[in-house]
Amino acid sequence: MSRPRPAPATRAAVPPFAVMSILNRVAELRAAGRDVVSLCAGEPSAGAPSDVRARMTELMGGVPLGYTETFGIRPLRAALAGHYARWYGLDVDPDAIAVTTGSSGAFTLAFLAAFDAGDRVALARPGYPAYRNILTALGCEVVELDCGPEQRFSPDVTVLEAAHARAPLAGLVLASPANPTGTMVDAQQLAALAGWCAEHGVRLVSDEIYHGITASGEAGSCAWAVDRDALVISSFSKFWGMTGWRLGWCLVPADLRPAFDALAGNFALCAPVPAQHAAVAAFTDRSYAEAAAAGRTFDAARAVLLAALPSLGWGAVAPADGAFYVYAELGAALADHVDSVAWCAALLEREGVALTPGTDFDTVRGGSAVRVSLAAGPDAVAEAVTRIRRFQS
Numbered sequence: 001m002s003r004p005r006p007a008p009a010t011r012a013a014v015p016p017f018a019v020m021s022i023l024n025r026v027a028e029l030r031a032a033g034r035d036v037v038s039l040c041a042g043e044p045s046a047g048a049p050s051d052v053r054a055r056m057t058e059l060m061g062g063v064p065l066g067y068t069e070t071f072g073i074r075p076l077r078a079a080l081a082g083h084y085a086r087w088y089g090l091d092v093d094p095d096a097i098a099v100t101t102g103s104s105g106a107f108t109l110a111f112l113a114a115f116d117a118g119d120r121v122a123l124a125r126p127g128y129p130a131y132r133n134i135l136t137a138l139g140c141e142v143v144e145l146d147c148g149p150e151q152r153f154s155p156d157v158t159v160l161e162a163a164h165a166r167a168p169l170a171g172l173v174l175a176s177p178a179n180p181t182g183t184m185v186d187a188q189q190l191a192a193l194a195g196w197c198a199e200h201g202v203r204l205v206s207d208e209i210y211h212g213i214t215a216s217g218e219a220g221s222c223a224w225a226v227d228r229d230a231l232v233i234s235s236f237s238k239f240w241g242m243t244g245w246r247l248g249w250c251l252v253p254a255d256l257r258p259a260f261d262a263l264a265g266n267f268a269l270c271a272p273v274p275a276q277h278a279a280v281a282a283f284t285d286r287s288y289a290e291a292a293a294a295g296r297t298f299d300a301a302r303a304v305l306l307a308a309l310p311s312l313g314w315g316a317v318a319p320a321d322g323a324f325y326v327y328a329e330l331g332a333a334l335a336d337h338v339d340s341v342a343w344c345a346a347l348l349e350r351e352g353v354a355l356t357p358g359t360d361f362d363t364v365r366g367g368s369a370v371r372v373s374l375a376a377g378p379d380a381v382a383e384a385v386t387r388i389r390r391f392q393s
Helices: 018-031 050-059 074-088 102-114 129-137 157-166 187-200 254-267 273-283 285-312 340-351 378-392
Strands: 097-100 120-125 141-146 171-175 203-207 231-235 248-251 325-329 369-373
Touching (some): 050 285, 074 273, 285 325
């Protein structure tokens, strides 16, 4: 008699992040000798600033790298507080800053600290799929706000009111600049959203990991300028190009700090310690300058792609205010492909260009859209455009 076998937990039944599967295929093709232009991952090509890399080299010479405080080493939290003063003119207590294992760790801890299973949490569609999948795995009810061109792909008070009227919301996840669209909310819109959340007892979670990477050159609007009850999440991965260092942080409201601290200690003990020590050097003038220079290459890559769009025959494009993405409808260029997944797969196999299908970000209309990452720089984008034209001809 056969015994019943344990089954995976139902909470684990979330879709995979398609971009990771594409990256696996890119690696296979490159291992086989193919020349692949990868514009699928949000990974800046310049890497960490030189002062950060130099500090990491010094650390290998004998600095103790044991466990740190749960919220991270004091010098790094002090440097982060200085960053908020420098960029936003905000006074942030270092004790309010929790250093985490990437922004992904910050989101998991923030959602656990702020929301119970069954809570309704709203987020924009299209949007970063990990929000939806982490919340789903934690037992929350995800409320997708359909944010198309009419809302500039960002939620407004009107769509929040409608969602809240159906059943009360417990939270709102807001990203600006957003992934995949690159669109931003300005200070006035952020204040309106934060004010609505405060009035209705809704916790705002503000994803600010692409701050500093904007077409205007401004850092972006920080949610703590208008709402100290918000959870503000950021990372060293984007502006500073430190993706593999797995280091992020969260500004934690006073009422959530004990819970956040307890959860962080149980989940990871502390963030990667060598990365914490090295990241203090991310706040030198030279590091800021190098990161800003890398941002100008994203601007150049964006200009290359936007100039080429008419010749590609693609459809509507989201306003790319910041980050390093362009999110576009394929329109007639989709041709006889069943959806953007099939289109991207064919493009990769035939021409060696990796893009991300919109289905990762929009489960309703993403089958006709693609996200192009500009992080590889203008030369890579120009080469990709040449190959895409050939693919579509």
